[in-house]
Amino acid sequence: MSIFDCVPAIATINVLTDSTVSKMKYFTFEGHTFSPLYLAGLAEDIKYNYLKVSTSSEPYYSAVKNTIYLNFPTPKNAGQRAMIVHEATHAMFDFQGRKMDVATSESLSFIAQCMYARLSGAFNLNDPEDRLSSWDWDANGDAYYLPNDAVFKKGWEIAASILAGGVNIFAVSGRDVTEMRSAVAAHPNYKSNHLDKTDFNGYR
Ligand SMILES: [Zn+2]
Numbered sequence: 001m002s003i004f005d006c007v008p009a010i011a012t013i014n015v016l017t018d019s020t021v022s023k024m025k026y027f028t029f030e031g032h033t034f035s036p037l038y039l040a041g042l043a044e045d046i047k048y049n050y051l052k053v054s055t056s057s058e059p060y061y062s063a064v065k066n067t068i069y070l071n072f073p074t075p076k077n078a079g080q081r082a083m084i085v086h087e088a089t090h091a092m093f094d095f096q097g098r099k100m101d102v103a104t105s106e107s108l109s110f111i112a113q114c115m116y117a118r119l120s121g122a123f124n125l126n127d128p129e130d131r132l133s134s135w136d137w138d139a140n141g142d143a144y145y146l147p148n149d150a151v152f153k154k155g156w157e158i159a160a161s162i163l164a165g166g167v168n169i170f171a172v173s174g175r176d177v178t179e180m181r182s183a184v185a186a187h188p189n190y191k192s193n194h195l196d197k198t199d200f201n202g203y204r
């Protein structure tokens with residue numbers, strides 16, 4: 001690890017080991033189990049350089065390079081900390097070598113991202129408009145939601161169900177699975193590849 005990459009790596013370790021992650025809940029989505037304990041454990045993988053963190057113009061995870069790329073060196077708000085949880089969730093399933101398509105992988109990550117944001121205390125949970133979202137202004141100056149927003153809208157709902165579930169491992173319902181996958185398919189970044197297999201291959 002170059003000295004340059006230490007800043008995003010330490011920032012990621014700090015998020016994965018924070019008290020918000022410790023409050024996250026287990027859930028299954030199409031047979032794949034999200035584990036907050038595993039997520040926190042990835043901090044060790046960063047310390048020993050199995051998992052790397054670097055910066056790029058867009059945030060993404062590379063299973064080939066076992067690297068989380070962030071579009072900031074350190075998070076400035078809960079939304080950016082939740083983005084780290086999203087990318088680290090991809091690493092969780094890569095390191096287990098789980099076979100899944102892009103729609104499932106992104107669904108798991110967006111739900112985890114929304115769950116972290118809900119637990120962060122940075123959002124008014126009584127106001128349905130106050131959530132992770134993706135929107136813009138039209139020519140009249142009115143706000144409108146982008147196609148990117150469906151993943152946050154649905155992920156925010158599912159995260160609420162998980163947190164209210166009161167069970168050890170919450171199983172996301174078949175209906176919610178279908179709707180979450182559709183939300184990913186509608187996202188411009190995943191329109192063409194949502195049915196492709198991920199290249200998750202373990203620590204290699
Ligand atoms: Zn993703």
